Amino acid sequence: MHSPEGPPAHALTWAHLWPSLRTGLWVVALFAAGAWLAQEYAIPIREAVLDNERAGLAVFVVTSVVAVLMPLLTNLPLVPIAVLAWGPWLTALLLLLGWVIGATLSFVLGRHARAWILRHFPSVTRHAQIDRLIHPRYRLGSLIMLRMTFPVDVLSYALGLFSPSTTKAEVALSTAIGAAPFALLFALLPTLSTATQVIVFGASTAVFVIYTAWLLRSPRRL
Numbered sequence: 001m002h003s004p005e006g007p008p009a010h011a012l013t014w015a016h017l018w019p020s021l022r023t024g025l026w027v028v029a030l031f032a033a034g035a036w037l038a039q040e041y042a043i044p045i046r047e048a049v050l051d052n053e054r055a056g057l058a059v060f061v062v063t064s065v066v067a068v069l070m071p072l073l074t075n076l077p078l079v080p081i082a083v084l085a086w087g088p089w090l091t092a093l094l095l096l097l098g099w100v101i102g103a104t105l106s107f108v109l110g111r112h113a114r115a116w117i118l119r120h121f122p123s124v125t126r127h128a129q130i131d132r133l134i135h136p137r138y139r140l141g142s143l144i145m146l147r148m149t150f151p152v153d154v155l156s157y158a159l160g161l162f163s164p165s166t167t168k169a170e171v172a173l174s175t176a177i178g179a180a181p182f183a184l185l186f187a188l189l190p191t192l193s194t195a196t197q198v199i200v201f202g203a204s205t206a207v208f209v210i211y212t213a214w215l216l217r218s219p220r221r222l
Contacts, residue, residue, distance in 0.1 A: 056085065057094065064098020069106055071153040080190045092187035096180055103156040103175040107168060110160020117161065127158035134163065143170055147178025 060082050063075035075098075082091040110117065117124065134142040143166070146155055156175075159166045 053085075056082075060091075061094050061098045061101075064095055065102040065105070068099055068102025068153045068156065069109075071151065076186060079186050083187055083190050088184075088187040088191055092180075092183040095187065096176065096183040099179045099183065100172055100175045102153070103179075104168060104172045106153060106156035107160040107166075107171045110157045114161055117157065124157060124161060127154065128162050130155075130158045131163045131165065134166070139166075140170060140174060143174035144178040147174050148181070 060075070060078060063078060067073050067075045079091060079095065082094070086094075130146075133146060143159075150158075156171060159171060
């Protein structure tokens with residue numbers, strides 16, 4: 001005789017996804033503004049950055065870290081300027097480095113400043129069930145897919161706060177792998193033709209829709 005169980009809970013709902021979608025739209029708008037600025041003032045911007053190259057590199061990495069630690073901030077408008085000065089590959093590497101450092105620091109803060117964060121930002125409790133989105137046998141794969149679905153800053157704090165089984169090494173590695181395509185996308189996008197940009201955005205959207213549909217259809221019990 002089977003013991004009674006509660007109704008299955010969906011892993012994710014549109015209410016959970018909307019903040020990520022809204023953030024994504026805002027980031028795209030800021031990135032487009034940065035691309036326009038880099039195009040309109042290409043020569044003076046490039047000269048200014050190259051004249052202070054070490055400071056520029058440091059500022060770009062640090063702002064990438066801060067953008068993860070403080071969810072309301074983003075340094076993506078600086079990406080087209082960085083591409084203009086250093087090229088897409090170094091820009092992608094620096095951006096990813098900042099994201100990995102920021103994600104790891106966010107996770108550590110979530111672990112060790114849990115009471116303070118919950119007291120000042122009670123809205124984070126909506127991610128309290130983040131652990132049920134991580135498959136016990138495919139932890140790294142689950143974390144990588146979550147990196148490609150959730151904003152890197154929100155996920156890092158949520159894992160630190162509510163996923164006692166997740167380690168700092170898993171956070172750093174999953175960020176390096178899961179966020180790498182986005183770092184490359186943002187760095188290479190200004191160098192691509194319009195037709196290629198449309199294809200890239202279309203493919204990215206298709207992957208997001210497929211994964212989201214899978215999450216919405218996959219019942220997971222609490």
